[in-house]
Amino acid sequence: MAFRDLYAFDELTNEAERLVIEELARQLEGPDAPDLGEDPExxxxxxxxxxxxxxxxxxxxxxxxxxxxxxxxxxxxxTIREAVAEAIAKILG
Known part of the structure; x- marks a missing residue:
């Protein structure tokens, strides 16, 4: 049996991911939201x-x-707010 199969590694969760997604929602939604183009996903x-x-x-x-x-x-x-703002500027800029 493989090492990965012995333990529940799928239980590991990066909470930073949840926090970044919440911040993305704050910065990308609303009347002042930037245009995400033809491939928003x-x-x-x-x-x-x-x-x-x-x-x-x-x-x-x-x-x-x-x-x-x-x-x-x-x-x-x-840190998360700044990272998301920087990412938006980099990807959409």
């Missing part, structure tokens, strides 16, 4: 990937980890 995924590569990961493996990651959310809020 591809553009949004590119923006998310770009931003995620610029923020520290916040991995968790269980509910207690989720609570810990949530406690770090405020600490990383500005």
């Amino acid at each position: 591809g553009v949004v995924l590119d923006i998310a990937a770009y931003a995620l590569n610029r923020v520290p990961p916040l991995y968790r493996a269980n509910l207690l980890g989720r609570l810990y990651a949530d406690s770090l959310k405020d600490e990383h809020r500005e």
Whole structure:
């Protein structure tokens, strides 16, 4: 049996991903939202990937980890906001 099959690695979750997606929604929705062009899904995924590569990961493996990651959310809020804004400017600019 392969090592990967012995453990529940699918339980690992990067909370930074959730936070980046929430911030993307804030910055890309509403009346002042930028035009995402003809392939909005591809553009949004590119923006998310770009931003995620610029923020520290916040991995968790269980509910207690989720609570810990949530406690770090405020600490990383500005970093995430800036990374998403930079990603939008880079991909759409």
